[in-house]
Amino acid sequence: MSRCRFILLSTVSALCLGSAALAQGSHNHGVARLGTVAFKVDCSAVAQQRFHTAMALYHSFAWTPAIAAFKDIAATDPACGMAHWGLAISILDNPFIWPAGLTAPKLDSVIAALNAAKAAGLKTQREKDYVEATETFVRDHANRPHNQRLAAYDAAMSALMARYPDDDEAKVLSALVTSANFNPNDKTYANQLKAAAVLKPLFRTYPNHPGVAHYLIHSYDYPPIANQGLPAAKVYASIAPDAAHALHMPSHIFTRTGHWKESIAANRESARVAGDASFDGHHAADYIVYAYLQLARDKAAGVAMGTSLAMKPIDHFGSAFAYAAMPARLALEAGNWSTAASLNLTPGGDYPWRKYPQAEAINAYARGIGAARAGDATAARAQQDRLAKLRDAAREARLAYWVEQIEIQIGVVSALALCAEGKNEACIDGLKATATREDATEKHAVVPGPLLPARELLADMLLAQNKPMDALREYEAVMKKEPNRYRAIAGGMAAALGTGNQVRAKQLASELTTLGAEADVQRASLERAKQITGG
Numbered sequence: 001m002s003r004c005r006f007i008l009l010s011t012v013s014a015l016c017l018g019s020a021a022l023a024q025g026s027h028n029h030g031v032a033r034l035g036t037v038a039f040k041v042d043c044s045a046v047a048q049q050r051f052h053t054a055m056a057l058y059h060s061f062a063w064t065p066a067i068a069a070f071k072d073i074a075a076t077d078p079a080c081g082m083a084h085w086g087l088a089i090s091i092l093d094n095p096f097i098w099p100a101g102l103t104a105p106k107l108d109s110v111i112a113a114l115n116a117a118k119a120a121g122l123k124t125q126r127e128k129d130y131v132e133a134t135e136t137f138v139r140d141h142a143n144r145p146h147n148q149r150l151a152a153y154d155a156a157m158s159a160l161m162a163r164y165p166d167d168d169e170a171k172v173l174s175a176l177v178t179s180a181n182f183n184p185n186d187k188t189y190a191n192q193l194k195a196a197a198v199l200k201p202l203f204r205t206y207p208n209h210p211g212v213a214h215y216l217i218h219s220y221d222y223p224p225i226a227n228q229g230l231p232a233a234k235v236y237a238s239i240a241p242d243a244a245h246a247l248h249m250p251s252h253i254f255t256r257t258g259h260w261k262e263s264i265a266a267n268r269e270s271a272r273v274a275g276d277a278s279f280d281g282h283h284a285a286d287y288i289v290y291a292y293l294q295l296a297r298d299k300a301a302g303v304a305m306g307t308s309l310a311m312k313p314i315d316h317f318g319s320a321f322a323y324a325a326m327p328a329r330l331a332l333e334a335g336n337w338s339t340a341a342s343l344n345l346t347p348g349g350d351y352p353w354r355k356y357p358q359a360e361a362i363n364a365y366a367r368g369i370g371a372a373r374a375g376d377a378t379a380a381r382a383q384q385d386r387l388a389k390l391r392d393a394a395r396e397a398r399l400a401y402w403v404e405q406i407e408i409q410i411g412v413v414s415a416l417a418l419c420a421e422g423k424n425e426a427c428i429d430g431l432k433a434t435a436t437r438e439d440a441t442e443k444h445a446v447v448p449g450p451l452l453p454a455r456e457l458l459a460d461m462l463l464a465q466n467k468p469m470d471a472l473r474e475y476e477a478v479m480k481k482e483p484n485r486y487r488a489i490a491g492g493m494a495a496a497l498g499t500g501n502q503v504r505a506k507q508l509a510s511e512l513t514t515l516g517a518e519a520d521v522q523r524a525s526l527e528r529a530k531q532i533t534g535g
Helices: 045-059 063-076 081-091 104-120 125-138 146-163 168-180 191-204 210-221 221-237 244-248 250-256 261-275 278-294 298-309 317-332 337-341 357-372 377-396 401-420 422-438 454-464 466-482 485-499 502-518 523-533
Strands: none
Touching: 045 081, 045 210, 063 081, 063 168, 063 191, 081 125, 104 125, 125 146, 125 244, 168 210, 168 454, 168 523, 191 210, 210 221, 210 244, 210 250, 210 377, 221 244, 221 250, 244 250, 244 261, 244 278, 250 261, 250 278, 278 298, 278 317, 298 317, 317 337, 317 357, 317 454, 337 357, 357 377, 357 401, 377 401, 377 422, 401 422, 401 454, 422 454, 454 466, 454 485, 466 485, 502 523
16 A cells, blocks of 8 residues: 655646636746645656646635646546546535535536546555545435435545545545534534544644645634634635635634634635636625624725626626625615615626525525514515525525525514514514524535624614613623624623613723724714723
């Protein structure tokens, strides 16, 4: 058996890949800065060197150039079966957004690539085991549910990692699948921490490996454990500065920990490198918009959204989510309820929204919240009905996670409509139940943060009903989960004042003035905070 410890390569060369491989970012003298990866395959010397590069692209989720790279390897060395395996796993795309986008034709194309790997030739049992492990995920996909296939894939990769203890790339890929195979209702984060336990020693041994840092960030992308992801978040961009996704990923941790300026900086660079060649620029823009709004920089958020919407529309779930979310955030975070109630889908026209019911639901959710908060229960109920249809479409598409999320959205809009109808007690009961349901789930990797957390809306309505003590308790819960979130801090300040707790009100006012130190709009809550602190 060949030892598969990483070779200490100074950098990964992309000279052999041509312009397609460099479409993800800038380059210096023809060499893309992608980190250090060495994945042993039994192919020609030229194919082997190019395989290192292709896997570096894979580890930073640079799908288009990775696919081109693996195809190039197969053309260079027709007997290199692992080139087709690399193509197969690249076609599968981002495992953290599965099963969205995993259509039957796409899964069939993965099967075809794996069959091509076997036909071209797999020289060792190890190579055959890699192909077999991936086959467990796509085999009989029409009759086996996604979660069952993902669990089988996780088990197969774990077994492969154990079978080849010297193959550190197997450990990295196994950890990726384990981290992606998480239960959103598991608040122990068992699989995520299991993956992190595999990756942490590799992070020390291979500090320039893009996949190790990347997958650590994903593994820690949850509120109670997000701080543990800061070491990886602080270095990943420097490991692979020519990969747009590598520049963006640290912002997952920065967002979770309320480091808004760091998130903006990371995503600006990611958007610059990505351009309009992929969904990355639009995805980065949504994170930028969310972060600016937490700093009371609404004008800057609007500019970031405008830059994204001026680019070429990309037919991708991540882009679709951003198109629906950005204008909704601008309206809802500012409390512009009438604007939220009349939001159009952006972009409109012939954009294929029917492919992405979970993204379109963001628009319906925002319109429902806006209508209810504006006092129009009838319009809110109309959006509730629209959400029910989108939920059914998500269910038909086997998007179980998003079915649950849309159910939560329905619960929020239904409860707020009761408030608009003057049924305050039923409204509060509905929001409490829905907030508990939302807290039991986790946000999706495509989401920087909620449009408006259900618990925050519950706190808003409690405050509106002159129950400041209850409202403060709920705002505090939101602040614990979503640190440095502007609306929660502002609401908490108002609630603390309502209870007569001047000490807590002043603490929160101080936090608010710090957040809004560079505000580009006047917010009444910020002006009130300045009065309280004497700022």
